[in-house]
Amino acid sequence: MDRTQLLNKLWEYQQQFGYISNQAILEISKLLNVSNIEIESVISFYHFFHKTPTGKHLIYLNNSIISEFKGFDEVKTTFEKETGCTFNEPGNNEFTLLETSCIGLNDQEPAALINFQPFTDLTPKKVKLIIQKIKNGENVKDFCSKTISKIRFTPKNDKTVIFRNYRMGESLQQMQKFSPQQIIAKISKSKVQGCGGAFFPTGYKWQSCRNNEDDAKYIICNADEGEPGTFKDRALLQHLPGLLFEGMTIAGYATGAKEGIIYLRAEYFFILPELEALLQEFRNKNYLGKNILGINNFEFNIRIQMGAGSYVCGAASALIESLEGRRGEPPVRTHSATKHGYLQKPTVVNNVETLCYAARIIELGEDFFLNIGTPESPGTKLISISGDVAKPGIYEIEYGTSIRDLLGIEMSQATSPYFVQVSGPSGECINNTEFDRKICREDILCGGAFMVFNRNRDILQVLRNFMEFFKEESCGVCTPCRAGNYILTEKIKKIQRGLCAQEDVDEMKQWGKIIKLTSRCGLGKSSANTVTMAVDKFKDYFNVKIAPSNFNKTVEFDMEDAIHEFDSIIKETQL
Amino acid sequence: MENISFKIDGRVCSAEKGQNLIEAAKQNGIFIPTLCHFKHLNPLGTCRVCTVKNNGRTIAGCTVNVEEGIDIEVNTPELLDARKAILEMMFVEGNHFCPSCEKSGDCQMQNLGYETGIRFTRFPHLFVDRIVDARPERIVVNQNRCIKCKRCIEEVRTNDGHRVFNFTHRGNNTVVGIDYEQEAKLSETQAEHAMHICPTGSILVKGKTFGKPFGDRQFDFGPEGKMIPLKEVKKHKTTNKKKRIATTSLAGCFGCHMSMLDVDLGLLDLLEVVEFNKSPITDIKTFTERCDIGLIEGGCCNTHNIEVLREFRKNCDILVSVGECAIWGGLPAIRNTVPLEDCLKEAYLNSMTSEKGETIIPNHEDIPKILNKVYSNREVVEIDYHIPGCPPNANHIWNVVKHILFEEEYSIAYPEFKYD
Ligand SMILES: Cc1cc2nc3c(=O)[nH]c(=O)nc-3n(C[C@H](O)[C@H](O)[C@H](O)COP(=O)(O)O)c2cc1C
Ligand code: SF4
Numbered sequence: 001m002d003r004t005q006l007l008n009k010l011w012e013y014q015q016q017f018g019y020i021s022n023q024a025i026l027e028i029s030k031l032l033n034v035s036n037i038e039i040e041s042v043i044s045f046y047h048f049f050h051k052t053p054t055g056k057h058l059i060y061l062n063n064s065i066i067s068e069f070k071g072f073d074e075v076k077t078t079f080e081k082e083t084g085c086t087f088n089e090p091g092n093n094e095f096t097l098l099e100t101s102c103i104g105l106n107d108q109e110p111a112a113l114i115n116f117q118p119f120t121d122l123t124p125k126k127v128k129l130i131i132q133k134i135k136n137g138e139n140v141k142d143f144c145s146k147t148i149s150k151i152r153f154t155p156k157n158d159k160t161v162i163f164r165n166y167r168m169g170e171s172l173q174q175m176q177k178f179s180p181q182q183i184i185a186k187i188s189k190s191k192v193q194g195c196g197g198a199f200f201p202t203g204y205k206w207q208s209c210r211n212n213e214d215d216a217k218y219i220i221c222n223a224d225e226g227e228p229g230t231f232k233d234r235a236l237l238q239h240l241p242g243l244l245f246e247g248m249t250i251a252g253y254a255t256g257a258k259e260g261i262i263y264l265r266a267e268y269f270f271i272l273p274e275l276e277a278l279l280q281e282f283r284n285k286n287y288l289g290k291n292i293l294g295i296n297n298f299e300f301n302i303r304i305q306m307g308a309g310s311y312v313c314g315a316a317s318a319l320i321e322s323l324e325g326r327r328g329e330p331p332v333r334t335h336s337a338t339k340h341g342y343l344q345k346p347t348v349v350n351n352v353e354t355l356c357y358a359a360r361i362i363e364l365g366e367d368f369f370l371n372i373g374t375p376e377s378p379g380t381k382l383i384s385i386s387g388d389v390a391k392p393g394i395y396e397i398e399y400g401t402s403i404r405d406l407l408g409i410e411m412s413q414a415t416s417p418y419f420v421q422v423s424g425p426s427g428e429c430i431n432n433t434e435f436d437r438k439i440c441r442e443d444i445l446c447g448g449a450f451m452v453f454n455r456n457r458d459i460l461q462v463l464r465n466f467m468e469f470f471k472e473e474s475c476g477v478c479t480p481c482r483a484g485n486y487i488l489t490e491k492i493k494k495i496q497r498g499l500c501a502q503e504d505v506d507e508m509k510q511w512g513k514i515i516k517l518t519s520r521c522g523l524g525k526s527s528a529n530t531v532t533m534a535v536d537k538f539k540d541y542f543n544v545k546i547a548p549s550n551f552n553k554t555v556e557f558d559m560e561d562a563i564h565e566f567d568s569i570i571k572e573t574q575l
Numbered sequence: 576m577e578n579i580s581f582k583i584d585g586r587v588c589s590a591e592k593g594q595n596l597i598e599a600a601k602q603n604g605i606f607i608p609t610l611c612h613f614k615h616l617n618p619l620g621t622c623r624v625c626t627v628k629n630n631g632r633t634i635a636g637c638t639v640n641v642e643e644g645i646d647i648e649v650n651t652p653e654l655l656d657a658r659k660a661i662l663e664m665m666f667v668e669g670n671h672f673c674p675s676c677e678k679s680g681d682c683q684m685q686n687l688g689y690e691t692g693i694r695f696t697r698f699p700h701l702f703v704d705r706i707v708d709a710r711p712e713r714i715v716v717n718q719n720r721c722i723k724c725k726r727c728i729e730e731v732r733t734n735d736g737h738r739v740f741n742f743t744h745r746g747n748n749t750v751v752g753i754d755y756e757q758e759a760k761l762s763e764t765q766a767e768h769a770m771h772i773c774p775t776g777s778i779l780v781k782g783k784t785f786g787k788p789f790g791d792r793q794f795d796f797g798p799e800g801k802m803i804p805l806k807e808v809k810k811h812k813t814t815n816k817k818k819r820i821a822t823t824s825l826a827g828c829f830g831c832h833m834s835m836l837d838v839d840l841g842l843l844d845l846l847e848v849v850e851f852n853k854s855p856i857t858d859i860k861t862f863t864e865r866c867d868i869g870l871i872e873g874g875c876c877n878t879h880n881i882e883v884l885r886e887f888r889k890n891c892d893i894l895v896s897v898g899e900c901a902i903w904g905g906l907p908a909i910r911n912t913v914p915l916e917d918c919l920k921e922a923y924l925n926s927m928t929s930e931k932g933e934t935i936i937p938n939h940e941d942i943p944k945i946l947n948k949v950y951s952n953r954e955v956v957e958i959d960y961h962i963p964g965c966p967p968n969a970n971h972i973w974n975v976v977k978h979i980l981f982e983e984e985y986s987i988a989y990p991e992f993k994y995d
Contacts, residue, residue, distance in 0.1 A: 034737065037754035041741040044752075310745070327742065332620040332638050476723065476742065476749025479623050479661050483668040486747040487698045507697070514660045517633050517653075518623045553888050553957040557950075563878060565915050565947040570938045573920075 001031040004343075006042060006325030007308055010049055018058070019050040045327040045475075047100065047309030048266050054096040057134055060113040061087070064102040064228045065465040066386050067109040069457060071123065075110045078124040082131035094134075101311065101469050102228035103267040106384065106451070107149055107392035116269040117144035144270070149235045150393040152385070153411055159372045161360050161380045162240070162353075163396050169287055171246045171363035175253060176293050178362075183254040184210060187358055190366035191378050196222055196314070196351030197423065197447035198522075202358065205348055209255040209338040212346040217257035219248050220323070220342060220349045223264045224307055224314035227424035228469060229449030232382040233352040235394045237264075237271050240356065241278050245302060247355030249288065250362055251348055252300040260302040261342070263319055266309050275304060311473035312523050316349040318475065329475045330521035353382055353448070373399030376441035383439070387452035389414045395450075397439065404435040407452065416454045419538070424449035425466035426526035431537045459541050463531055464492045470527035481524030484515035488528060499556040500545045509535045579643040584650055596639040596647065597625060607649055608658060608687050610774045611724035612637040619725045623661050624687065626654060655691070662687055663696040668747075670705060670719035671775075672906060673994040674899065674965040677784040678776025680792025680995070684722060685775075689794070689992055692803060694961040695902045695953065702911040702948065705750075712759040713766040714780055721751055721777040731769045733760045739769070751777075797989030804986045805978045808960055811867060811893055818980045819866040821891060822854040825880040826907045826949055827873025830966040831898040832856070835870070837969035845973065849980070853890075862890040867980060869893070870972070871958075873900045875950040876907055879943035888956040893979055896952045897972060899965045899994060904949040906965070911948045919945070965995050 001009065009028055013020045025039045032039075043049045061067075061076060076099075080086055083095040091097055105111035108120035117140045119130060133143060154160040175183060188203025209217060221244065225233040236244060248260040264272065279302055282288040290299045305323060312318045313328035320342050322328040334340075341347025350358075357379065361369050370378045377399040385406065386392045390413035395406065403422075407414040420430040422439075423446050430437065430444075439446045453462060467489040474481045491508055494500070512528030519525050535542060547556055577592040583605050590599035595618070600607050611622040618638040625636035628648040636649070648654060665671075665684060673679045705718035727740045728751065739761065743752035761769070763780075770780045824832055832855060836842065851857045852866050869891030875881050888894055899905035910918050923929060923936045938944075952958050962975055968991040978985040 035733075035739070035741075035754045035757045037741045037743070037752050037757070038738055040752060041743050044743040045745050327745075329742075332618050332635075334638075472746045474746045476745045476747070477725070478621050479664055479668075479722070482723070482747055482749060483664040483701075486701065487664065487667065490699065490701065511660075511698070514657050518626045518657050518661060520620055520623065520635070552885070553894075554885055555953070555955055555957060557881070557955050559878070559881065562881075562946040562948075562950070563944045566919075566945045569916050569919060570936060573934070573936060574938065 001028075003032060003325040004323060006032070006039075007046075007305065007322065010043060011306060011308065014049055018054040018056070019052055042325070042327055045310065046307075049308055052090055055085070055091045055094050057095050057140070058115055059083075059095060059097050060100040060103070061097070062101070062103045062105065062109065062111050063099045063465075064106060064109070064469075065462050066106045066229065066451060067111065068461070068465060069387070069453075070109040072110050074124050075112075075122045075127055078127040079112075079131070082128055100267075100309070101473065102226070102230075104225055104231040104234045104265070105147060106229050106231055106386035106449075108145070108147065109386070113267065114140045114144070116266070117141055118147045118270055120145040120147060147234075147270070148238050149231060149384075150391075151235070151239070151396070152391050152393040153395040153397065155372070155380060155396065155398045159380070159398055160396060161364070161369065161372065162236070162243075162356055162382060166240055166243055168242050169246070169285070171243070171359040172249060172287055172293055174362050175250050176295055180210065180254045180256065183250060183362065186366045187254070187361060190361045190369045191376075192354065192357050192361060192369070193377065193441070194351055195353035195357070195381070195448065197227065197426075199441070199445055202350065202354055205338060205350070206251060206254050208336070209257070209346045209348045212339050214346050216259070216343070216345045217255055218342045218345060218347045219251045219255065219257045219260040220319065220347060221248055221260065221262040221355055222314060222316065222319060222349055222351050223262050223268070224319060225265055225268075225352075226311035226314040226473075227426065227447060227449055228466075229384065229386055229421065229424045229451045230447065231384045231386075232394055232448045234268060234271070235382070235384070236352050236356055237268065237275065241275055242282070243356045243359050244352055245279065245282055245288070247357070247359035248302055249292065249300050250358055251350065251355060253295075253298060255346070255348055257346075257348070258299050258301065260300060261323065262302060262304045263307055263313070263323060264304050265307045269306065272304065272306070279304075310475075311469075312475045312521070315522055317521070319349060320347065327475070329477045330523075332520075374438075374440040374442055377445075381439065381446065382448060383446055383450050384448050385412045385450045385452065387414075388417065388454040388457070389452050399440040400438050402436055402438050403430060403444075406439070406450065407435065412452070414452045414454070417452050418455045419453040419457065419459060419462065421449070421451040421453070421462070421530065423447040424451075425469055425530060426523070427529065429530050429534050429537060459534060459538055460492060460496045460545075463534060464489065464496060466530055467492055467527070470523065474523060474527070475521075478520040478524065480515045480518040481520070481527065484511065484519075484524070485527050488512060488515070488531060492531070495545060497558065497561075498545075499558055500547060501549065501556055502546050505535055505542050505546060508532070579641065581641050581643065581645045581647065583647045590641050592642065593640045596627070596636045596641055599641045600636070600647075600649070605649060607636045608690060609637055610684060610687065610722065611726060613726050613730065613772060616726065616729050619729065621723060621725045622665075624658055626657055626661070628654065659691045659693060660697065662691055663693060663698055665722045666693070666696050667698045667700045668703075669721065670700075670702065670909075670912060672719075672909060674906060676720065676776045676995075677779060678720075680795055682776055682794070683774040685994060686794040688994065689797070689989070692992075694963050695896070695951075699954065700903055700908070700911075700951075702908070704912040708753065709781075711753055711755055713761060713763065714758065714769060714778055716751070716753055717777050717779065718750055720775045722775055723749055723751060724774055726772045726774065727751065727769055727778060730772055731761070731765065733757050733765075795990055795993075801989040802986040803989060803992055805975065805984075808975065808978055810982075811979050813867050813892070813980070815867060818849045818868070819852050819864060820849050820854070820868050820870065820976070821852045821862065821866040821887065822856065822870040823872065823883055823887060824855060825871060825873035825883060825901070825952075826876035827898060827900045827905075829855075829872070831872035831901075831972075834964075834966035834969050835972055838973055841969075841973065862886070866891045867893065868895065868976060870895050870897050870976070871901050871952055872897050874902075874904045874907065874952060875946065875955055877943035877945050881946075881955055884952060884955050893959045894952075894956065895960045895962060895975065896958050897962045898967055899963065901952050902961045902963060903951045908949040915945065915947055964993050968993065
């Protein structure tokens with residue numbers, strides 16, 4: 001067996017037996033001729049692999065902040081009551097209950113995956129019904145929720161790029177009129193930027209992959225969509241998967257790659273059958289395979305690799321590690337992926353949305369694209385809006401649209417917005433004096449997540465949810481991110497308990513800066529962004545929390561809490 | 576080999592093109608602290624202690640290969656502080672009880688603590704319960720001390736090339752896992768090698784833990800003549816003719832007080848210029864006058880400790896935590912990873928010396944209540960200065976006191992600055 005197949009092999013065991021036994025580890029390590037600990041290290045890295053038996057029904061309830069605000073607690077207790085199990089414990093033969101970070105259904109919270117089938121807009125009543133049905137022996141596949149997100153907005157006056165009519169093969173037909181180098185020139189001219197969050201110029205990336213001669217090259221589509229609050233890639237995979245396949249094929253044509261891999265997050269298992277079916281149709285129609293559209297020697301194939309539950313695997317370098325069957329630790333960078341990427345071969349890693357734009361640009365022409373948006377960021381952008389808005393869902397907006405417009409009556413219809421989180425927890429928070437800022441390179445970029453919180457929401461609860469996420473999702477390889485995010489989470493908890501002095505708030509900011517300064521990869525470099533910004537942007541909120549400094553130079557100390565344990569032990573044992 | 580020139584903190588340096596920055600800096604007489612970096616291993620970039628700026632971008636120094644014209648910053652205030660902070664994170668993330676560690680004095684992390692002058696950690700200790708794994712054939716792995724530098728993972732392999740260690744889990748739960756089957760295949764030499772490359776005392780070979788005689792430890796003697804200045808310590812202005820000192824021992828062992836007496840005849844000189852108020856040394860039980868300085872030994876493990884500490888804060892201008900227990904809990908804080916109930920039962924009901932069938936955990940309104948964990952003094956009142964050590968050296972203690980109270984300048988000799 002080849003190491004790149006390790007994740008698939010582990011999935012086989014996980015799905016067949018509900019866990020990966022020591023015996024299985026032994027077998028796999030023999031096959032790969034490595035020590036057992038190496039297999040264990042991979043298993044324990046990924047959230048969806050288990051080393052101990054799980055119940056027949058594995059329930060993952062999303063604990064993202066939007067879910068928390070939409071009734072997570074009641075739903076959670078109902079699950080526990082109905083199944084007789086407790087969350088984050090092994091459970092019984094029938095059920096295992098686990099919490100999980102955002103599953104890309106933020107417009108339909110609270111949401112859960114039961115055996116990887118989606119159940120959305122959960123209420124205690126709904127949960128009761130679901131568990132009853134399961135107990136009656138019904139198959140979850142037969143009654144799971146429809147998840148397709150509403151496309152709430154597209155620009156008028158023929159300015160829509162993505163969500164317009166799609167005809168299979170249209171962009172490939174256009175592609176064959178141009179040489180690979182001309183395709184790259186068109187993409188470069190369009191100034192299209194990566195939509196995965198880093199906004200790197202796509203044309204440049206493709207060009208450098210093309211320039212690096214090698215016997216194999218790869219196009220990897222990053223469909224890991226792990227940033228809480230983002231679900232635009234899922235929407236694309238559900239609405240326009242063909243456009244993505246064409247985009248990948250065009251990237252292959254332009255760079256000289258013959259193989260494309262879609263790294264799909266395990267949370268989206270439920271989309272897999274449709275994707276596989278469409279891939280087959282593409283192959284049947286010769287849109288994939290050898291001599292595509294009769295172009296001599298142009299060969300391109302696409303396969304789908306399932307992830308296994310890890311946010312950091314969305315980072316391009318960690319994603320490649322994961323594809324190669326290892327822990328998703330971002331490696332120490334010596335070369336860019338376009339030179340030594342997957343299997344050390346030149347590789348392009350692009351986000352789902354980016355590749356869809358590439359296909360549209362070839363189909364509609366770069367001038368069409370350049371006429372939309374702002375000078376620095378032409379075109380449109382997909383935004384996934386969730387939270388305290390009347391119309392959560394997918395918005396295709398022209399670059400240059402203001403946050404106020406996004407919140408307004410024409411679009412998401414937010415109710416007394418107070419705190420807007422742009423680009424997810426690793427992005428930026430916005431207060432209500434900044435609503436005139438515009439989504440574009442000239443002002444503020446948005447990776448896709450747009451979470452709106454109203455005046456009644458507690459900022460510390462938001463911050464704590466974000467930090468717990470990073471604490472859990474850090475790959476653990478470098479000190480500031482592994483320990484720092486933990487320390488910062490504890491700090492926020494302390495402030496939440498009402499033990500807050502001015503120093504605590506100042507320290508929160510200083511410590512965040514240190515984590516940002518010294519961490520190895522993008523995760524640690526951005527995990528404390530929101531905390532450090534919120535301290536300045538929501539001064540009024542924090543000022544209320546801060547206890548005045550006192551003459552006795554004592555520090556906020558909760559004596560009651562400190563002796564509570566002793567008192568109850570005495571009460572219990574000394575009767 | 577091509578020679579190139581580049582800059583470190585504005586100084587022109589030269590090295591071979593492509594050489595590792597840490598080595599290149601060393602050759603040019605500039606020390607960049609590292610923990611995970613190891614001679615012939617590829618750069619690991621895990622500990623981040625060597626964080627520098629390369630043309631303005633922060634990066635782990637061990638992952639930089641020098642090139643013509645690069646501009647490196649090493650010792651800017653921002654970077655020095657970040658480096659110190661990372662070390663502090665290591666101290667609070669694990670459970671580093673230096674006084675009870677076999678590797679103390681030979682520990683590279685501890686030594687960097689000295690080098691960077693860490694007196695206390697700005698972060699509260701996390702006190703995560705971590706195991707000491709004695710199951711392997713030849714070695715014991717003490718997870719309390721592991722800093723996840725990855726050296727052992729990359730370096731230690733069996734003769735047929737199999738790894739013995741690897742990370743398991745992720746995030747704050749990441750630990751170095753051991754493959755028992757492969758570990759059993761290690762030779763004595765290979766096991767000892769694992770122990771030696773561990774920068775802390777996490778990997779120990781059974782029966783070889785006290786390889787060196789105590790007191791002959793490599794980091795006990797710093798660079799000759801090196802002194803640690805007390806520049807962060809503010810002078811105290813007072814009009815008292817004789818300065819007044821108060822001392823107390825909270826959750827400590829009185830070792831720090833013993834050390835205070837350890838200046839021998841120096842004590843007589845001291846008494847010329849200071850007087851002791853409330854202190855076990857004078858047996859004065861309550862403050863009779865406001866004091867210039869209060870020296871606190873031990874942290875807070877019960878309600879009485881908290882009261883005394885607050886009283887000290889009220890009656891002293893300057894408050895100093897003396898010793899590890901006062902600074903962060905120290906040895907009594909070993910209990911912080913164990914639930915209080917287990918501690919009490921072990922101590923009063925199930926211990927070897929308790930009566931059979933004992934059911935009473937001592938409690939009475941006159942007996943102080945035990946806190947849920949041992950708190951550092953910083954968590955209860957403001958502390959002005961911290962003197963590390965277990966106990967701190969007598970000269971260290973009195974030099975700090977004299978520095979604060981009198982006009983003269985004092986500094987600490989390098990070997991007097993210790994955590995054990
Ligand atoms: C911690 C972390 C998580 C990331 N997660 C994703 C993700 O889920 N999806 C994605 O497309 N890009 C993600 N990225 C960005 C990728 O590293 C990479 O920039 C992107 O996939 C490149 O494609 P693009 O140029 O088309 O945006 C992440 C980056 C980091 C540092
Ligand atoms: S910053 Fe965090 S996620 Fe990135 S390498 Fe370090 S520990 Fe891993």
